[in-house]
Amino acid sequence: MTHRVSRLAPLCLISLLTLGTAQADEVQVAVAANFSAPIQAIAADFEKDTGHKLVASYGATGQFYTQIKNGAPFEVFLSADDITPQKLESEGATVKGSRFTYAIGTLALWSAKAGYVDAEGQVLKDNQYQHLSIANPKAAPYGLAATQVLAKLGLTDQVKGKLVEGQNITQAYQFVSTGNAELGFVALSQIYKDGKVTGGSAWIVPADMHDPIKQGAVILDKGKNNPAAKALVDYLKGPKAATVIKSYGYQL
Structure with a gap:
């Protein structure tokens, strides 16, 4: 009996470590350049609160659209407008129902x-x-x-x-x-x-x-099976992220 337990214990430990690793994922995010400061502040809280890591790339919305269409590995897109996420959605490049306005610039x-x-x-x-x-x-x-x-x-x-x-x-x-x-x-x-x-x-x-600068977020097709992608979108809708977003002069 003792011998059997001693053999099983390391296996249980390995299983627990594997589970812990599976729960903490990394999400690749394309971020409109105007939102670079807020997302850096949000990223630290997001990692601390969820265990997931946010890896951001910054640039122009139009350039990101081209990169996404050409197969760039982004899983979440934080656009500087709402038209580009809508376009990607209509082209079948996003997770259905994931698009929302995260800020008004x-x-x-x-x-x-x-x-x-x-x-x-x-x-x-x-x-x-x-x-x-x-x-x-x-x-x-x-x-x-x-x-x-x-x-x-x-x-x-x-x-x-x-x-x-x-x-x-x-x-x-x-x-x-x-x-x-x-x-x-x-x-x-x-x-x-x-x-x-x-x-x-x-x-x-x-x-x-000028026209309203409604900034849309969406989970891209490459992020559909990544728990960290959904976790980030949910986090951006929460009160902690909202406080940061407002502090940089955005409306919600």
Whole structure:
């Protein structure tokens, strides 16, 4: 009897270790560049609370769409718009019923210089700057929103020779932060934390000046059998993630 137990005990231990490993999975996530700071904060809580690990890649939504269609190994997609996840869903590239809006973004006109941008964005009309940074409007929803604001203000023609275009919103931000452009349209989340702009000067663009920046999330087909993919989507809908998302200036 004792001999049999001694042989079974290591097997039980191996089974328990295997079970523990199976419960902690890794999820590959394509994250719109504007959401990089919030997801980094959320990732730490997600791993601590669920045991799962989030591995994020950052870029422009349009570029991610192409990569996903070409077989990139992403399992969850956090888009900067809601149109791209809908398109992927209609093409059968997602887990049915997993799509939802995880945040509504806010556009800001920002300069790294304190006092350079006024609270009404009059600096655009004054036309004393040399370069205006925006994200590529064909690939990045924040870039598209920026062009809509310029059109609404009647400034499209005026700024044509001054635009500096980044591949995504991160690059648009970098052009301004490094001084290569005096000002630029960025995601509020890039310059905002806990209720205030963290540096420079900014005009928070009224939401009615451009189409709503509804940011959609979806589980991709490659994530359908990964428990960590579903766990992440559920976590993003929860109160802990919501607190982080709001702290970066997003609406829910």
